[in-house]
Amino acid sequence: MNRREFSKLLLATGTTGVAAQTGLFGDMVAYAQNGEGGLTAIIQPEPPLLVVALNQQIPVGIIGGKLYESLLSYDFDLSPRPQLAKSWTVSEDGLTYTFELVDNAKWHDGTPFTAADVVFSCDVMLKEVHPRARANFDRCESITAEGDHTVVFKLKEPFAPFLLAFETSSAPIMPKHLYEGTDYRNNPANDTPVGTGPFKLAEWVRGSHIRLEANADYYHEGEPGLTEIFYRVVPDGASRSVAMETGEAQLSQFSDIETFDVQRLADMPHLDLTTKGYEFFSPVLWYEPNLRREPFNDVRFRKAMRLLLDPNFIVERIMFGLAQPATGPIASTTKFYDANVTTYEQDVEKANALLDEMGLAKDADGKRITIHHLVVPFGEMWTRLAEYFRQAMSAGGIEVVLDSTDPGGFAETVSNWDYDTTCNMLYQFGDPALGVARSYISSNIRKGVMFTNTQGYENAEVDTLFAEAAVQTSEEARQERYSKAQQILCDELPVLWMTEQKFATLYDNRIADLIVTATGVNANFAKAHYVK
Amino acid sequence: MNKTLRTFLRRPAGIVGLTLLGLVCLVAVLAPLLYPASPWDIAGMPFARPGEDGMVFGSDTLGRDIAAGVVHGARVSLIIGVTSTIAALAIGVTLGAVAGFAGGMTDRVIVRITEIFQTIPNFVLAILLVAILTPTLSTIIFSIGLVSWPPLARLTRSQVQSVAQREFVQAARCQGQSAASVLVRHVLPNAISPIIVTGSLTVAAAILIEAALSFMGLGDPNHMSWGYMIGAGRTVIRQAWWMSVFPGLAILLTVVAINLVGEALNDALNPRISRS
Numbered sequence: 087m088n089r090r091e092f093s094k095l096l097l098a099t100g101t102t103g104v105a106a107q108t109g110l111f112g113d114m115v116a117y118a119q120n121g122e123g124g125l126t127a128i129i130q131p132e133p134p135l136l137v138v139a140l141n142q143q144i145p146v147g148i149i150g151g152k153l154y155e156s157l158l159s160y161d162f163d164l165s166p167r168p169q170l171a172k173s174w175t176v177s178e179d180g181l182t183y184t185f186e187l188v189d190n191a192k193w194h195d196g197t198p199f200t201a202a203d204v205v206f207s208c209d210v211m212l213k214e215v216h217p218r219a220r221a222n223f224d225r226c227e228s229i230t231a232e233g234d235h236t237v238v239f240k241l242k243e244p245f246a247p248f249l250l251a252f253e254t255s256s257a258p259i260m261p262k263h264l265y266e267g268t269d270y271r272n273n274p275a276n277d278t279p280v281g282t283g284p285f286k287l288a289e290w291v292r293g294s295h296i297r298l299e300a301n302a303d304y305y306h307e308g309e310p311g312l313t314e315i316f317y318r319v320v321p322d323g324a325s326r327s328v329a330m331e332t333g334e335a336q337l338s339q340f341s342d343i344e345t346f347d348v349q350r351l352a353d354m355p356h357l358d359l360t361t362k363g364y365e366f367f368s369p370v371l372w373y374e375p376n377l378r379r380e381p382f383n384d385v386r387f388r389k390a391m392r393l394l395l396d397p398n399f400i401v402e403r404i405m406f407g408l409a410q411p412a413t414g415p416i417a418s419t420t421k422f423y424d425a426n427v428t429t430y431e432q433d434v435e436k437a438n439a440l441l442d443e444m445g446l447a448k449d450a451d452g453k454r455i456t457i458h459h460l461v462v463p464f465g466e467m468w469t470r471l472a473e474y475f476r477q478a479m480s481a482g483g484i485e486v487v488l489d490s491t492d493p494g495g496f497a498e499t500v501s502n503w504d505y506d507t508t509c510n511m512l513y514q515f516g517d518p519a520l521g522v523a524r525s526y527i528s529s530n531i532r533k534g535v536m537f538t539n540t541q542g543y544e545n546a547e548v549d550t551l552f553a554e555a556a557v558q559t560s561e562e563a564r565q566e567r568y569s570k571a572q573q574i575l576c577d578e579l580p581v582l583w584m585t586e587q588k589f590a591t592l593y594d595n596r597i598a599d600l601i602v603t604a605t606g607v608n609a610n611f612a613k614a615h616y617v618k
Numbered sequence: 619m620n621k622t623l624r625t626f627l628r629r630p631a632g633i634v635g636l637t638l639l640g641l642v643c644l645v646a647v648l649a650p651l652l653y654p655a656s657p658w659d660i661a662g663m664p665f666a667r668p669g670e671d672g673m674v675f676g677s678d679t680l681g682r683d684i685a686a687g688v689v690h691g692a693r694v695s696l697i698i699g700v701t702s703t704i705a706a707l708a709i710g711v712t713l714g715a716v717a718g719f720a721g722g723m724t725d726r727v728i729v730r731i732t733e734i735f736q737t738i739p740n741f742v743l744a745i746l747l748v749a750i751l752t753p754t755l756s757t758i759i760f761s762i763g764l765v766s767w768p769p770l771a772r773l774t775r776s777q778v779q780s781v782a783q784r785e786f787v788q789a790a791r792c793q794g795q796s797a798a799s800v801l802v803r804h805v806l807p808n809a810i811s812p813i814i815v816t817g818s819l820t821v822a823a824a825i826l827i828e829a830a831l832s833f834m835g836l837g838d839p840n841h842m843s844w845g846y847m848i849g850a851g852r853t854v855i856r857q858a859w860w861m862s863v864f865p866g867l868a869i870l871l872t873v874v875a876i877n878l879v880g881e882a883l884n885d886a887l888n889p890r891i892s893r894s
């Protein structure tokens with residue numbers, strides 16, 4: 087319980103000045119409410135640090151995204167928009183990307199931001215500490231500064247989604263003057279993050295809150311619109327709901343609020359709900375069979391499993407509407423999605439016919455085979471998914487034994503391929519080449535590494551299609567290949583896609599322009615402001 | 619024995635306890651008849667209130683029948699309670715009897731081992747064991763048994779020590795019976811009543827430990843148990859009280875019943891009370 091943390095109520099947010107109330111235990115952290123107002127948001131779990139370059143977990147991205155920036159931000163349709171780069175050009179051959187940088191940006195310590203910082207970050211530091219950035223920038227032949235405000239990226243071969251590599255958590259620009267030549271992970275500057283973002287770190291009380299204050303020197307006139315952001319750590323789900331309900335907090339994101347509680351809160355007069363702002367992540371959830379093992383290596387068995395499952399059930403009863411059925415590997419909210427694939431309606435009879443055809447006869451109890459399912463140990467939702475899987479399979483005479491594990495054991499078991507079936511959910515990062523291909527191409531079957539092609543799917547044609555699609559420069563050529571890949575995958579079912587996850591952002595409806603990009607709550611909130 | 623039974627039945631606690639316990643056992647035995655389908659089956663609409671959609675205790679977040687869960691959960695709770703107590707008795711009585719009867723070095727070693735176990739909070743140890751061994755019905759029984767034996771061992775030891783001094787035991791020894799025979803045929807039968815009483819209370823404790831483990835998500839995911847139901851329903855308690863209240867009542871009822879029976883048994887087996 088975090089009574090202590092919430093003992094201070096945020097009262098007025100009108101135009102009338104300061105209001106802060108000290109509660110029962112009275113630790114005196116007053117927070118200002120001036121004309122534009124401050125925002126109290128929930129953060130859970132507490133991030134271990136705020137340097138996005140070194141850690142890409144969700145809470146780090148949320149808070150770090152206010153402190154650090156990258157060259158671009160993205161519209162809801164994932165088209166790039168200016169951030170630290172005010173304009174950019176891509177050469178005809180798709181090999182040269184030239185960015186014009188804003189010329190009046192400063193680091194939080196007052197040092198001017200220049201092209202040298204970008205070159206240092208992308209060419210040196212991120213390549214060492216950030217796996218996803220390394221994969222992107224290793225495609226560059228050279229990254230060079232031309233003058234103080236122009237950066238040129240030259241690629242070895244075209245890479246279509248390259249512009250999506252400049253999202254804040256994918257390529258945060260780091261201050262060269264503080265990091266060059268140091269041990270990045272142990273740099274003392276990590277405790278006092280210095281970025282270019284619209285907010286600066288003001289105070290961090292471990293276990294309680296992180297307070298950000300407006301950066302007065304921000305390079306856009308009139309921004310940020312909020313005076314400060316107060317991130318409060320609230321470990322208990324019920325307390326988070328109460329905080330939103332009473333107005334003690336004005337913003338919750340991702341899975342902060344339990345799915346079944348979202349609608350109740352959304353109906354409250356002072357709160358608004360949006361599921362926008364997660365387009366860049368667009369996670370797809372699936373049941374994952376281990377294709378190295380029998381009977382999962384038989385496509386008929388996978389089809390039978392798929393026919394026994396009903397994604398609508400998951401959407402309605404487990405996600406409480408915060409999801410939609412997925413038809414294939416690519417989320418419908420991202421580019422190159424193709425609905426024209428083999429789809430599977432729940433059909434128990436057909437599933438049983440397939441299993442009969444395989445020769446898996448039912449015994450006296452109506453049982454054909456016993457398989458195991460590794461329960462994902464990340465909370466209620468995952469337990470329910472496992473329980474639903476077991477019940478759905480029983481209709482086909484497939485007995486499912488659930489195996490429990492802890493988070494460490496889960497990653498180890500799955501990445502070392504020691505499971506029958508499990509469940510998983512991966513972010514797509516805006517482009518199939520960044521977030522989808524990794525789960526299906528055979529070159530990414532890497533024992534011991536999580537979030538790879540852990541199920542062990544191998545298909546040379548799919549490999550080729552993904553490889554070609556990544557380097558094509560025309561959208562049509564890419565679409566053609568991704569459509570073909572989606573068709574093959576949906577026929578072969580390397581995993582059983584169930585739902586496209588949505589996340590709920592609940593926020594105080596007096597705040598405007600809060601969620602304005604495809605990275606939503608991870609974006610910098612420069613434009614957010616109070617309207618009433 | 620007749621006197622014992624009469625004393626037991628004269629205690630209102632004994633009658634009430636026995637009736638309740640009998641009821642719980644009956645429900646456990648009849649579970650497959652009352653609710654032939656698996657308690658995991660999705661029986662109706664989710665969040666159905668008690669009485670709605672044909673489900674007396676309502677349904678849970680996935681639409682599973684709470685009543686079916688409570689009934690089938692009785693089996694799991696009783697099986698775990700009884701078998702883990704048998705395991706604890708096996709360890710505790712054996713070690714306690716050996717320590718009390720042999721004395722000397724053997725006694726000291728066994729008592730020290732018992733003390734080591736007693737210094738570790740038993741629920742924490744149970745969590746640790748179940749987490750390491752991965753939760754299944756048998757590892758849960760094993761773990762609960764392993765954390766529940768020390769009080770039984772100490773009790774047995776002191777009982778055996780006092781009985782071993784009596785004349786009839788000396789007589790049996792003089793007749794040339796082996797030590798094992800004396801212990802099993804003469805000492806233990808005369809030391810057993812308080813052990814039975816403590817054992818019955820251990821069943822209640824075991825049921826509570828199992829419920830707590832399941833509540834924390836360390837139950838066997840393949841068996842519906844009361845603790846699991848409360849744990850799963852806890853998050854929605856503001857919208858749907860019935861998901862946690864009915865299994866909670868079931869635990870309360872069972873544990874109270876066992877305690878009442880234990881208490882009445884204590885009185886009945888105590889010669890001073892029994893003969894008065």
